[in-house]
Amino acid sequence: MKINFPIKLKKMGLKDIRNEKEKKVHKKEIFIILVIISICITFFSGVSFGKAIHNANIKSNTEIAKPILEVEKDSEIIITEDNKKGEYRFRVKNYNAQDEISEVDLKYYIEILENTLDKSIQYKLYKDDKEIELKENKTAEMQFHRDEKEEQIYTLKVEYDATKNAIGDIMQEIQIKVHSEQLKI
Numbered sequence: 001m002k003i004n005f006p007i008k009l010k011k012m013g014l015k016d017i018r019n020e021k022e023k024k025v026h027k028k029e030i031f032i033i034l035v036i037i038s039i040c041i042t043f044f045s046g047v048s049f050g051k052a053i054h055n056a057n058i059k060s061n062t063e064i065a066k067p068i069l070e071v072e073k074d075s076e077i078i079i080t081e082d083n084k085k086g087e088y089r090f091r092v093k094n095y096n097a098q099d100e101i102s103e104v105d106l107k108y109y110i111e112i113l114e115n116t117l118d119k120s121i122q123y124k125l126y127k128d129d130k131e132i133e134l135k136e137n138k139t140a141e142m143q144f145h146r147d148e149k150e151e152q153i154y155t156l157k158v159e160y161d162a163t164k165n166a167i168g169d170i171m172q173e174i175q176i177k178v179h180s181e182q183l184k185i
Contacts, residue, residue, distance in 0.1 A: 068094055068102040069144070069180045077158065079121070084160045092178055093151040094144040105183035106144045110154065112137045113175040120163075123174065126155040143183070 070093050077086035092110075094102040112123065112134065125132045125139065132139050132154075144150050156176065 065103040065146075066100065067104045067106060067180075067182050068096050068100060069106055069108060069178070070094075070096055071178050079158055079160045081160075086158045088156040088158065088176075089153065090156075090176065091151055091153050093149075095149050095151075099149075101147055101149050102144060103146055105146050106180050107141045107183055108144070108178055108180040109141045110139045111177045111179060112156070113177060114173075120161050121158065121174075122161065123156055123158045126157065127152060129155075 072091040072093070074089045077088050079086050092108065094106060110125065110132075112125070114121075114137075125134060142152070156174075158174065
C-alpha cells in the first residue's frame with residue numbers, strides 16, 4: 001500500500017533558513033520603529049492626559065440693603081347702634097423713628113380683612129381725601145422709591161346701616177394689612 005501526500009514539501013537549504021531569520025528580524029525592527037514613531041507623535045502633538053484640582057478662596061465684604069416699611073396707626077374706633085360712623089387713620093412710610101430711609105424700592109398694597117361679609121357694614125378707603133378703589137378688599141399696588149423719605153396717609157371710613165342688618169348684633173373686627181415686596185435693584 002502506497003500513501004500519497006497532497007502536500008509538496010519544500011526543500012530548504014541553509015540559505016533559505018537564513019532568509020527566514022532575516023525576515024523575522026526585519027519585521028521586529030519595523031514594529032519597534034513604528035512604536036517609537038507613534039510615541040514621538042503623541043509627545044509632540046500636544047495631546048496630554050492629566051487631572052488638575054484647583055482651589056480658590058474668595059473673600060467678600062458686602063452689606064445687605066435695608067428695606068423699611070412702617071405703619072403708624074391711630075386709636076381703634078368702635079361702631080355701635082348709636083355711633084354709626086367712624087374714621088380710622090393710619091400712615092404708611094418708608095422710614096423709621098431714627099430717620100433711616102429704605103435703601104430699596106418697595107411695592108405694597110393694602111388689604112382689608114373681615115371675618116364675615118356683612119352688607120350692613122360699608123367701608124371706603126381714602127388716600128389724601130381721594131377714594132381708592134378696592135377690588136376683593138385689596139388696593140392696587142403702590143410704590144415707595146429708595147432713598148426718598150415718603151409717607152402716605154390713609155383714612156378708612158366705616159359706616160353701619162342698621163336697616164340692612166338681618167342678623168341682629170354684629171360682633172366683628174376689621175383688620176388692615178399692608179403687604180410689601182422688595183423690588184429688584
